[in-house]
Amino acid sequence: MLSSPTGSAERTGDVILAAEGLTKEFRGFAAVRDVNLKVHAGSIHALIGPNGAGKTTVFNLLTRFMPATRGRILYRGQDIGRTGPAKVARQGLVRSFQISAVFPHLTVLDNVRVALQRPRHLATQWWRPLSTLRSLDDRAMELLTAVQLADKADLTAGELSYGRKRALELATTLALDPQVLLLDEPMAGMGHEDIHHVADLIRQVAKGRTVLMVEHNLNVVSQLCDTITVLARGEILAEGTYTQVSADPQVREAYMGSEDDDD
Numbered sequence: 001m002l003s004s005p006t007g008s009a010e011r012t013g014d015v016i017l018a019a020e021g022l023t024k025e026f027r028g029f030a031a032v033r034d035v036n037l038k039v040h041a042g043s044i045h046a047l048i049g050p051n052g053a054g055k056t057t058v059f060n061l062l063t064r065f066m067p068a069t070r071g072r073i074l075y076r077g078q079d080i081g082r083t084g085p086a087k088v089a090r091q092g093l094v095r096s097f098q099i100s101a102v103f104p105h106l107t108v109l110d111n112v113r114v115a116l117q118r119p120r121h122l123a124t125q126w127w128r129p130l131s132t133l134r135s136l137d138d139r140a141m142e143l144l145t146a147v148q149l150a151d152k153a154d155l156t157a158g159e160l161s162y163g164r165k166r167a168l169e170l171a172t173t174l175a176l177d178p179q180v181l182l183l184d185e186p187m188a189g190m191g192h193e194d195i196h197h198v199a200d201l202i203r204q205v206a207k208g209r210t211v212l213m214v215e216h217n218l219n220v221v222s223q224l225c226d227t228i229t230v231l232a233r234g235e236i237l238a239e240g241t242y243t244q245v246s247a248d249p250q251v252r253e254a255y256m257g258s259e260d261d262d263d
């Protein structure tokens with residue numbers, strides 16, 4: 001069922017990330033066509049749409065993992081169309097898997113310590129005093145607390161349940177201190193219990209940040225997201241609150257036969 005408890009879209013701040021006329025063609029086939037998107041600072045914004053709608057491609061374009069055929073991407077007002085993905089990440093536009101490989105044989109704490117060393121380039125500065133590395137521990141524990149894994153700090157990551165591994169990934173992503181966090185299907189493969197847990201975590205980590213997420217679970221989207229952009233066949237079909245887009249006949253038609261996505 002498509003229904004929402006939310007009212008009007010919460011436009012919490014200025015536009016932090018925008019796409020203008022964004023187009024991606026693969027050998028003449030337009031996977032993404034003339035997409036104009038505005039993501040407002042402080043919002044949780046979802047990209048939804050049926051399979052093959054172009055969601056992942058839009059993500060790849062926005063994070064500069066893939067060059068656009070046409071169009072502009074503006075992050076904090078700057079055109080990042082020629083900026084590399086690592087630089088874009090250092091500027092605060094971070095995609096969930098970008099640094100979030102979980103090392104199964106390391107402890108949960110060490111996984112976050114490794115992630116924290118990357119932005120500061122400490123990994124190559126072996127001569128750093130131990131006290132600097134110790135200060136990482138405090139931050140690492142803060143991040144683990146934020147994702148409710150503090151009591152699992154000494155376990156090896158491989159021992160964690162699937163849902164907790166995703167929470168650990170979130171902690172390692174937060175280590176880069178993203179301003180805009182892009183989450184690609186954060187609920188994929190999760191059971192019911194984990195979904196509620198991870199939805200709570202996303203709400204938690206979204207405080208003071210902007211989140212753009214691709215998510216198939218419409219129930220989660222309806223509860224978490226302020227603004228929803230619906231893509232279909234590479235184009236924006238509708239945009240607004242969940243109530244607004246779910247009432248749109250074109251959206252309902254695009255989702256016909258996909259209602260089982262709605263958990």
Ligand SMILES: Nc1ncnc2c1ncn2[C@@H]1O[C@H](COP(=O)(O)OP(=O)(O)OP(=O)(O)O)[C@@H](O)[C@H]1O
Pocket residue numbers: 026030031049050051052053054055056057058
């Ligand atoms: N590298 C590529 N080469 C050719 N076609 C591609 C490529 N990547 C994606 N496409 C096509 O572009 C369209 C959009 O794909 P995309 O993966 O962005 O959709 P999606 O909305 O993320 O789908 P899903 O929900 O199934 O993950 C699809 O038709 C896909 O086959």
